[in-house]
Amino acid sequence: MTEVKPISADILRSYKAVDEKKVDETLAKALAGLNKKIVVLDDDPTGVQTVNNVSVFTNWEVETLIEGFNEENSIFFVLTNSRGLTVAQTTAAHRQMAKNIYEASKATGKDYILISRSDSTLRGHYPLEPMLLKEETEKLTGRKIDGEIMFPFFKEGGRFTINNIHYVKEGDMLTPAGLTEFAKDKSFGYSSSHIGEYCEEKSKGAFKAEDMTYISLEELRDLEIEKIAEKLAAVKDFGKVIVNAVDYVDAKVFAIAFCKAVSEGKQFIFRSAAAITKVLGGVKDKALLTKEELVEKGNANGGIVLIGSHVKKTTAQFEELKKCRFPLEFIEFRAGRVLEEGGLKDEVETVVAKAEELIKNGKTVVVFTSRDLVKLDTDDKDKILEASVAISDAVTSVIGNLKVKPNFIIAKGGITSSDVGTKALRVRRATVMGQIKPGIPVWMTGEESKFPNMPYVIFPGNVGEVTTLREAVEILMGE
Incomplete structure (x- = not known):
């Protein structure tokens, strides 16, 4: 296991600056061409902590999902509360969700991308939930899901992924997630802070860290969109894609490359925290409420x-x-x-x-x-x-x-x-x-x-x- 230790939060300011206005313009065009509904399955209600003027539904009946698919917004949330469910309960729920989402998609004629939104400190029914969504969706659509994108970055909560290690900001330091109280959770504990090793640990070795695809901060800050899209194009057999990020611009650059890969026929499911939902949903910033x-x-x-x-x-x-x-x-x-x-x-x-x-x-x-x-x-x-x-x-x-x-x-x-x-x-x-x-x-x-x-x-x-x-x-x- 990769040796990890806390590091100074000063590192967050050390990365190359990017012309974010230009990135925003490119992203807006990419999202406009995506033409898919983003369906976020949220394992507790905090997943909407980055968005505004977006609907969240508390059941996944077909009629409810059709309502979500028919909205003008490109994104909607379904509160599953599955972090409070047993393994048997979340298994039944996710199989039913995948089926009902497929039915709603068919009824509205709109394709979709699934985000399994979970905890930015890596607690939850993983790898169970995304695996269930993959299996059921493949069965229903006849299309292979090429990969799973791991994106636990959540700036507002002080969660950053650097050199594939996920950190939790505590004061002026970044503590590897595996060394925090969250990793000791009685239901969802883990030991690995390196996201690839976390996937290997939680999948009991079914997926190996060395076989995973890693998107570095350097690639993102150098705007290597073609290179990242090529990496995504090579992912198969539900391979894991680990995305590093310390700011929203990293999520935006990745989203541009992701849209390119999807436009070329690639299929992915996300396991993420809340930040990428805002980016893929094209949600605008809004001042804090009064x-x-x-x-x-x-x-x-x-x-x-x-x-x-x-x-x-x-x-x-x-x-x-x-x-x-x-x-x-x-x-x-x-x-x-x-x-x-x-x-x-x-x-x-x-x-x-x-x-x-x-x-x-x-x-x-x-x-x-x-x-x-x-x-x-x-x-x-x-x-x-x-x-x-x-x-x-x-x-x-x-x-x-x-x-x-x-x-x-x-x-x-x-x-x-x-x-x-x-x-x-x-x-x-x-x-x-x-x-x-x-x-x-x-x-x-x-x-x-x-x-x-x-x-x-x-x-x-x-x-x-x-x-x-x-x-x-x-x-x-x-x-």
């Missing part, structure tokens, strides 16, 4: 912040939130009651009663799960995941059981925010308004939801600085 755009005038109720994630960053942000310049009421949700018969149900009733009373009186409440991780007497990954989902369902139902409409909702953590959107708020289709802070998306809920046309802030567990959650709350509570 209180005026996010809080309904005349609603004198308080807001609610729901904190489910347990990663180190969330806990630090939670502690910082206690320094908010506006008054907040904190209510602990005792997650350990999962170990008691009927314990979670009882806890929900207690928390909802407290929260409702405070919100009605104009107070903003923070409902947080106990910071101590619940320890189960098992090493079974599916059982651990199931307990985690049971706790998340209970926490989510706090929002679902509210009879009073808060003036804003923030959900912190991937599974938590997904469940709030789909189960508690009952959203079928939302529009991504944009971001309240970099990498922190806001949905506008649909007419069908529990609270129609209400901005809903989806705050990933592992994104932002220590102060970002507090700052987001202060924006929403500001004068």
